[in-house]
Amino acid sequence: xxxxxxxxxxxxxxxxxxxxxxxxxxxxxxxxxxxxxxxxxxxxxxxxxxxxxxxxxxxxxxxxxxxxxxxxxxxxxxxxxxxxxxxxxxxxxxxxxxxxxxxxxxxxxxxxx
Amino acid sequence: xxxxxxxxxxxxxxxxxxxxxxxxxxxxxxxxxxxxxxxxxxxxxxxxxxxxxxxxxxxxxxxxxxxxxxxxxxxxxxxxxxxxxxxxxxxxxxxxxxxxxxxxxxxxxxxxx
Numbered sequence: 001x002x003x004x005x006x007x008x009x010x011x012x013x014x015x016x017x018x019x020x021x022x023x024x025x026x027x028x029x030x031x032x033x034x035x036x037x038x039x040x041x042x043x044x045x046x047x048x049x050x051x052x053x054x055x056x057x058x059x060x061x062x063x064x065x066x067x068x069x070x071x072x073x074x075x076x077x078x079x080x081x082x083x084x085x086x087x088x089x090x091x092x093x094x095x096x097x098x099x100x101x102x103x104x105x106x107x108x109x110x111x112x113x
Numbered sequence: 114x115x116x117x118x119x120x121x122x123x124x125x126x127x128x129x130x131x132x133x134x135x136x137x138x139x140x141x142x143x144x145x146x147x148x149x150x151x152x153x154x155x156x157x158x159x160x161x162x163x164x165x166x167x168x169x170x171x172x173x174x175x176x177x178x179x180x181x182x183x184x185x186x187x188x189x190x191x192x193x194x195x196x197x198x199x200x201x202x203x204x205x206x207x208x209x210x211x212x213x214x215x216x217x218x219x220x221x222x223x224x225x226x
Contacts, residue, residue: 004156031212041151041201043216055213090156094212099145099164102214104156 003027006091006105013081014113021076021108023091029103030096032074034066037088037107046089049074050096078110086112115140115206119217127225132176132191134220136204139185144206146187147214148178151201160202163187174198199224 004025013019025032031050035043047066048055054066063079078085091105120135138144145164149157161172168180178189187204201221207214 033213035216041219041221043157043203043219045213045215048213050212092156096212099162099207100212101147101159101162102149102157104158106156107154 004091004093004103004105006089006108008108009106010109010111012111012113015081015083017081018077018079019081019110020078021089021091021110023074023076023105024072025091025093025103026072027093027095027103028072029093030071031094032068033092033094033102034074034076035090035092037090039087043090046076047074081112083112086110115142115144115208115211115215117204117206117215117217119202119204119220121220122218123221123223125223125225126194128196129193132189132194132198132222134189134202134204134222136178136187136189136217137185138187138204138206140206140208142208142211144208145214146178146180147205147207148172148176148187148189149203149205149216151203151219153200157203160189194222194224196224196226198222 034046067075088107092102094100116139118137147162148160151157163180171177204217205214
């Protein structure tokens with residue numbers, strides 16, 4: 001079983017649409033993340049969330065919103081998609097504790113036309 | 114505050130040659146340091162991590178890294194490159210008390226036959 005799974009793998013959509021990317025982890029981890037990877041491979045943290053707090057990167061537009069129905073899921077909702085939103089989005093999770101590694105999903109490639 | 118600088122966006126080596134990927138960090142607290150590898154169309158996976166137990170850290174696939182506090186460096190090495198090592202490599206840092214790692218911009222390793 002995949003530890004961190006994202007769906008869909010590919011998402012092609014028109015400007016102005018609203019879309020969601022789902023993420024589930026079966027590792028029992030307490031903290032989940034969303035990262036955006038641009039065309040130059042730069043990884044930018046968008047959100048981190050555990051069952052106590054949500055930390056939002058202040059540079060992320062408010063068109064992006066994380067939704068966590070339970071500890072195992074952290075979905076990403078994007079409203080009014082723009083061309084610049086095209087990127088690969090990665091979900092990740094990690095257990096509590098100092099120095100713990102991140103477990104990444106395989107990514108969702110979003111293309112906005 | 115924490116940051117990572119990876120010197121060289123691309124490193125090209127011949128198969129069998131030494132691999133050296135450079136990473137310098139900045140952290141106001143004792144750092145945890147990581148190297149991740151990303152193969153094409155995949156998520157990131159951990160190669161190795163430094164958590165203060167030993168300054169020379171051995172990872173998977175023959176890679177190792179040495180933590181040098183005086184130089185604020187955590188360079189990644191492998192004695193002999195293999196074609197399968199061609200990938201994107203990311204250095205990351207998280208400080209004590211922080212669970213949001215900061216990633217470097219990545220270094221693309223190219224291995225020539």
